[in-house]
Amino acid sequence: MPTFVYMTRCDGCGHCVDICPSDIMHIDKKYRRALNIEPNMCWECYSCVKACPHQAIDVRGYADFAPLGHSVRVLRDERKGTIAWRVKFRDGRVKNFLSPITTKPWGSAIPDFRNEAEPTQAERDSELLAFEPESIRLDDGGLHTLESNGLKLKEGVYY
Amino acid sequence: MGYKTITEDNIDILVVGAGLGGTGAAYEARHWGRDKKVVIAEKANIDRSGAVAQGLYAINCYMGTRWGENNPEDHVRYARMDLMGMVREDLAFDMARHVDSAVHKFEEWGLPLMKDPKRADLPEGDIGKGAYMREGRWQIMIHGESYKPIVAEAAKVNADKTFNRIMVTHLLMDDAQDNRIAGAVGFNVRTGNYHVFKSKTVICGAGGASNIFKPRSVGEGAGRVWYAPWSSGSAYALMIEAGAKMTQMENRIVLARFKDGYGPVGAYFLHLHTYTQNAYGDEYESKWFPALTKMVGKAYLDTENQHFSHKPIPTCLRNHAFISEVAAGRGPIHMVTVEAFQDPHLEEVGWENFLGMTVGQAVLWAATDIDPKYINPELTTSEPYVMGSHATGCGAWCSGPKDISGDIPEYFWGYNRMMTVDGLFGAGDAVGGTPHAFSSGSFTEGRLSAKAACKYIDDGKANGINVSQKQIDDRKEEIYKPLETYQVGSNEIVGGTVSPSYILPFPGLQRLQKLMDEYAGGVTVQYMTNDKLLNMGLAKLAILEEDLEKVGAEDIHQLLRAWELKHRHRTSECVVQHTLFREETRWPGYYYRGDKMKLDDDNWHVLTTSQRDRTTGEYKMEKQPLYHLVDEK
Numbered sequence: 001m002p003t004f005v006y007m008t009r010c011d012g013c014g015h016c017v018d019i020c021p022s023d024i025m026h027i028d029k030k031y032r033r034a035l036n037i038e039p040n041m042c043w044e045c046y047s048c049v050k051a052c053p054h055q056a057i058d059v060r061g062y063a064d065f066a067p068l069g070h071s072v073r074v075l076r077d078e079r080k081g082t083i084a085w086r087v088k089f090r091d092g093r094v095k096n097f098l099s100p101i102t103t104k105p106w107g108s109a110i111p112d113f114r115n116e117a118e119p120t121q122a123e124r125d126s127e128l129l130a131f132e133p134e135s136i137r138l139d140d141g142g143l144h145t146l147e148s149n150g151l152k153l154k155e156g157v158y159y
Numbered sequence: 160m161g162y163k164t165i166t167e168d169n170i171d172i173l174v175v176g177a178g179l180g181g182t183g184a185a186y187e188a189r190h191w192g193r194d195k196k197v198v199i200a201e202k203a204n205i206d207r208s209g210a211v212a213q214g215l216y217a218i219n220c221y222m223g224t225r226w227g228e229n230n231p232e233d234h235v236r237y238a239r240m241d242l243m244g245m246v247r248e249d250l251a252f253d254m255a256r257h258v259d260s261a262v263h264k265f266e267e268w269g270l271p272l273m274k275d276p277k278r279a280d281l282p283e284g285d286i287g288k289g290a291y292m293r294e295g296r297w298q299i300m301i302h303g304e305s306y307k308p309i310v311a312e313a314a315k316v317n318a319d320k321t322f323n324r325i326m327v328t329h330l331l332m333d334d335a336q337d338n339r340i341a342g343a344v345g346f347n348v349r350t351g352n353y354h355v356f357k358s359k360t361v362i363c364g365a366g367g368a369s370n371i372f373k374p375r376s377v378g379e380g381a382g383r384v385w386y387a388p389w390s391s392g393s394a395y396a397l398m399i400e401a402g403a404k405m406t407q408m409e410n411r412i413v414l415a416r417f418k419d420g421y422g423p424v425g426a427y428f429l430h431l432h433t434y435t436q437n438a439y440g441d442e443y444e445s446k447w448f449p450a451l452t453k454m455v456g457k458a459y460l461d462t463e464n465q466h467f468s469h470k471p472i473p474t475c476l477r478n479h480a481f482i483s484e485v486a487a488g489r490g491p492i493h494m495v496t497v498e499a500f501q502d503p504h505l506e507e508v509g510w511e512n513f514l515g516m517t518v519g520q521a522v523l524w525a526a527t528d529i530d531p532k533y534i535n536p537e538l539t540t541s542e543p544y545v546m547g548s549h550a551t552g553c554g555a556w557c558s559g560p561k562d563i564s565g566d567i568p569e570y571f572w573g574y575n576r577m578m579t580v581d582g583l584f585g586a587g588d589a590v591g592g593t594p595h596a597f598s599s600g601s602f603t604e605g606r607l608s609a610k611a612a613c614k615y616i617d618d619g620k621a622n623g624i625n626v627s628q629k630q631i632d633d634r635k636e637e638i639y640k641p642l643e644t645y646q647v648g649s650n651e652i653v654g655g656t657v658s659p660s661y662i663l664p665f666p667g668l669q670r671l672q673k674l675m676d677e678y679a680g681g682v683t684v685q686y687m688t689n690d691k692l693l694n695m696g697l698a699k700l701a702i703l704e705e706d707l708e709k710v711g712a713e714d715i716h717q718l719l720r721a722w723e724l725k726h727r728h729r730t731s732e733c734v735v736q737h738t739l740f741r742e743e744t745r746w747p748g749y750y751y752r753g754d755k756m757k758l759d760d761d762n763w764h765v766l767t768t769s770q771r772d773r774t775t776g777e778y779k780m781e782k783q784p785l786y787h788l789v790d791e792k
Contacts, residue, residue, distance in 0.1 A: 002382060002519075021203040021212045022382075022389050023324075023348055023719060037716070042382040043389075044519035045213035061519070061526040062380035065419045070525035072518060076304070083304050085514045089525045097511055101305040104269030110313045113189040124614065127253075127562055129606050130190035135260035137225045144224075144231050144256040145562055150791045151232055153249060153567060157764045158787035159240070159458045 002042035002059055003049065005034045009056030016048035016057060050076040050083075078106055163352045164635065167320070170358035171195035171621075172612050174318070174605075175327050175343055176202065176393065178209020179307075179598045180548075180587025181364025182314035183261065183605025184612075188362075189317035191613035199321040200343065200356060202365075203389060205311045209366060210387050210548075211598050214304040216515035217425060218272075219597035221262050221299045222255055226290055231255035232788050234297060238595040239787065240470050241550055243459055243745050243758065245407060245766060247592030248788045249559035249570050254596055258603045262299070265599070270309050271302035295429035297595070300508075304515050310602065324348045327393065328638050328722050330361060330401040330583070332773075335625035338402065340582040342626060344634045351715045353635050359621035360582045360612040364605060367546025367553065367588035368392030368730045370668065372411075373676035373683065374542045376419065377669075383519045385414050385421040386544045391723035392730030394589040395545070395553070399733055402773045404556040404579040406591035406766050406783070408730075409737035411543040412474075412551035413686060413749050415481050417494065418537040422520025424494065426512045431499040435481075435538065437489040447480040454747055455758040474550050478748030481540055482685060492538045496531035506532060542682050543750065545734055547588040548601045551749075553734075554591030555579075556768050556783070560607070569783055575611040576604060579770070582621055584608035592766060641721040645711030661711030664720035667703075671728055674699050679735050680750035689753040693739040700732050733778075737767050740780040 003025070005016075010033040016025040017034060024038040025048050034057070036042060049057045059072060069090040076083045078101070085097040113130070126143075133143050146152060172188045174181045177199045188197045201208055222229045234255040239246045266272050273292035291299040315321050327345035334341075342358040369386040382388050399405060416424055427433045437443045448462040460476055481492055500506045509531060513521040523529075529536055547554035555578045558564065564571040576584050586608050587601035596604060615621060641661075648660035656663055662670075675681060678696030680688035688696075707725055712718040743759040744752050765782040772779070 002379060019204050019207050021207050021209075021387065023203065023716060026716070039379045040381040041388050042379075043213065043387055044383060044522060045207070045387075046518050047207040047212060059518075059522055061522045062376065062378070062383055062419075064376050064378040064380040066523050066526035068526070070522065072514075072522045072525055074514075074518075083514075085521075087510070087514075087521055087525050089528050089530070091528045093528075093530070095510065097507065097514060099302045099304065099511055099515070100271045101302065102269040102309060103266075103271050106269075107312050107316075109268045110316050112316045114193065114317075116190070118193060119191060124191065124617075127560055129257055129260060129603075129610060130187055131264065132257070132260050135263050136257065137259070138263065139225075141224070144252075146252075146788075149230060149232055151252075151788050152791050153563070153786040154789045155784050155786050157244075157760050157785075158789055159244065 002039050002044045002062060003036045003057055004060060006056050006058065007033065009054045010034050011054060013053065015051040015053060019047045019051045021045060021047060046074060049074055076101065162639070164355060165352050166355040166357065167198055168357045169196055170198045170342065170356055171360065171616055172197045172609065173342060173356050173358035173361045174199045175361055175363050175397065176365030177205045177311070177314055178364060178366060178587060178601070179211055179310065180589065180601040180605040181362065182310045183602035184362040184364055184586055184609040185314035185318045187606035188609035188613060191610050195613065195616065197318045198356060198358070199314060199318050200325040200327050200345065201321065201323050202326050204323045205315065205321055206308045209307065210390060211307045212387065213518065214515045215301065215306050215598055216303055216512045217294050217298045217300050218262055218599045219298045219425070220258050220595060220600040221291070221297065222259050224259055229296065234595070235788050237297070237471065241473050242552060242594050243455070243473055243475065244764060244785065245410065245745065246552060246594060247570070247766065248786060249564040250557065250590065250593045252788060253560050253563055253607065254593060254600045254603050257607065258599050261599050261602045261606070265310065268309050268313065270306060273300040273302065294426050298425060298429065300426070300430070302515065306598070322354065325354050326719050326722055327365070327397065329634050330397050331357070331626050331630060332401065333625055334627040334630060335623065338580055340401065340580055341624050344631065346638055346718065348715055348719045353638065355631055357624065357626055359616050359624055360584060362584045362586060362605065362608045362612060363394055363398060363589040364586045365394035365397060365589065366390035367394060367544065368727055369544055371545060371671060371675050371727045371731045372542040372681040373672035375539065375682055380419065383420060385416060385541050386546060390546070391726050392545065393726045395733060396726035396729035398555045398578065398583070398589065399729055399771050401580050401583060402771065403583060404768050404770045405733055406554065406556045406768045407552045408545065408733045408769065409741050409767060410551045410553055410746065411545050411734060411749060412549060413478055413543050414541040415478055415538055416541055417520055418491070418539040420517060420520030420523040421541060422513050422517045426508060427494060427496070431505050431509055433494050433496050433499050435492050436495055437484055438491055439489060443484040443489065444477060444480040447483045451476055451479055451747065454744065454756060456760065459758065475746040475748035478540055482748060486685060493535040494538050495535050497533060497535055500532035543680065543686070545730060547591055547593065548596045550594055552592045552594040554589050555585050557585060557590050567786055570786065574615050576608040577611060577615065582615060584612050641710050641712035641718055644709055645713055648711055658711070661709045662706055663711055664717055664724050667707065667710055667724050668727070670703060671724065671731060674703065675731050679738060686750045687753050688738065688750060690739060693735055696735050700728065700735065703728060733769060733771070736769055736778045736780065741767050
């Protein structure tokens with residue numbers, strides 16, 4: 001079963017239940033810990049693995065084609081802005097990878113439009129979107145149109 | 160049933176489904192609608208929902224007009240060629256001229272875009288100053304593990320409310336005015352509560368369809384579908400049932416990918432310069448092309464001049480060569496990685512590519528001791544998928560923007576990305592005829608929809624929305640029926656899953672997949688179908704629809720699966736109707752009409768549309784004209 005949960009590590013906090021895009025991480029009623037209730041609807045997306053504060057969730061590849069004896073572990077650190085992977089092959093070889101996940105402190109650079117200037121009527125009547133046209137080319141160039149690019153739409157067979 | 164009804168009233172803009180399209184809509188809606196009530200209804204958790212939930216290692220649609228790389232029309236011509244001519248070029252141009260602004264904002268918000276310090280082709284002042292690392296002409300490489308949570312933040316900050324875990328089952332229609340949208344209903348997949356959203360406009364950002372054709376892996380591995388298993392065709396079912404006109408629904412896509420894990424090949428081909436060969440180490444594509452040129456015509460595949468014309472070979476035609484070579488007994492096809500992987504940088508890119516967006520492929524290689532530095536991995540062609548944002552253009556028939564589409568009556572009716580239902584807009588998989596939008600283009604479509612929806616409201620078009628209590632009550636009864644069916648029926652039997660009175664969602668899904676596979680051109684029949692098979696398929700889908708009235712759900716989780724199945728069924732019906740209507744083989748390698756094996760530009764250089772009658776369920780099929788972008792001179 002793609003994701004599974006180690007009995008002794010899980011404390012039933014439910015972070016995995018909260019994040020699973022497929023709604024398949026549930027809390028077992030008897031043990032009060034998480035489990036994957038529908039392995040064949042699991043994408044191995046690792047959202048639950050990354051969200052688990054106790055590294056209690058792991059993945060065992062799909063039984064139809066993946067032999068036992070491997071592991072792909074991950075540690076995602078929002079504060080550092082990094083993700084670390086360890087790939088362990090069936091024959092014991094190991095590969096490690098480290099990547100950035102963000103360049104800014106979480107949420108700090110997202111605009112709340114309620115704090116920004118209201119768009120003008122001219123902007124409303126134009127084809128421009130928020131922060132355009134500057135955000136398209138980051139210079140003083142305008143929005144491309146059929147006219148500006150010397151084009152027209154013509155019915156028929158053209159390749 | 161003891162579930163509460165929770166009503167959210169006076170919504171101006173309701174975003175149904177917040178993947179990349181829906182998040183773009185919620186974000187932009189706040190800019191143009193400062194005083195408007197913007198609400199999101201999302202089936203999962205917005206931080207990890209939609210096709211980008213797992214992350215992405217590339218943004219596949221970035222023009223780079225900033226660096227003088229491409230103009231929007233270049234991208235339109237590329238998409239046109241890849242889709243064998245079948246693109247809404249007005250919508251594609253519109254998306255392409257805005258898409259860079261979304262990408263630049265993503266970078267500002269913290270998404271790590273890789274930089275290329277060696278870009279000598281750039282204007283002098285820009286070299287080394289942060290030009291993005293290109294994977295291919297349209298693709299840039301990113302460290303996108305957190306792509307979705309970063310973008311979701313922009314939607315959450317700007318929406319008034321975000322409802323997670325709401326499975327939207329139906330759109331609401333205005334009871335006072337014909338063909339006008341009035342909101343949506345659904346249920347919370349955790350509490351079971353009934354949710355009613357009354358809204359002046361709806362932007363449909365729900366997903367395309369995986370799992371409607373029988374997948375190659377039918378055990379645990381059924382979850383490792385190429386498109387996310389939670390993409391339940393809801394975008395299409397919601398719109399079809401609201402009576403929206405659909406387009407290009409026959410244009411399903413088949414992917415050539417790493418076997419079983421369906422790991423992506425884009426970076427491998429474009430950045431790592433790996434290539435394919437058959438089991439005996441031979442190049443195989445070119446030998447299939449002369450016969451293929453006879454099927455599709457020299458305009459679409461010109462093997463002698465293709466590399467001079469700089470036109471890419473369409474994805475479906477490369478699939479055709481792959482499928483033909485395997486059928487000829489020279490499979491499997493391998494990706495030759497052992498050369499590229501000797502370079503440690505490229506090896507790292509190759510692995511991180513999977514870890515960033517398809518971890519399952521890395522799991523599989525670890526499990527099977529495949530290190531692509533020493534072993535060339537196998538490729539396969541996938542089961543078909545129905546969607547509208549990758550290299551295919553299924554979706555709703557939408558209006559274009561005034562300055563581009565204004566003179567074409569078939570392409571323009573007032574509001575950008577509005578469907579043929581008043582007040583219903585779309586983004587991403589929901590919008591038809593706009594392939595190659597990918598993540599950034601879907602986000603852009605959401606933005607375009609949101610601006611148009613604000614204008615629609617400001618123009619007074621949404622005044623006096625009226626939803627009767629009867630409509631709300633009827634939907635409620637319909638939604639919870641599978642729970643009741645199960646409760647009653649299960650008393651009849653000792654136990655187990657076999658009942659004469661109901662079918663459970665999973666066996667129902669398997670029936671749909673088998674039917675679509677065998678009658679509509681899935682993997683077990685080598686993507687082959689014909690008019691007879693399609694008509695038989697429609698008859699079987701009609702019987703399945705009767706049985707889906709008796710789908711049983713043991714609990715709320717199964718109720719979710721039951722409604723996903725109903726959405727997949729409705730999507731499938733529309734796919735088969737369209738496949739039957741287009742009497743040609745337009746995309747060999749995606750599917751074949753055995754009775755019409757040639758591409759037929761005389762009769763079928765058109766877009767197909769369908770409209771399902773809301774009361775009778777009858778489909779009305781039509782041809783729509785294709786307008787192409789040409790030089791004014």
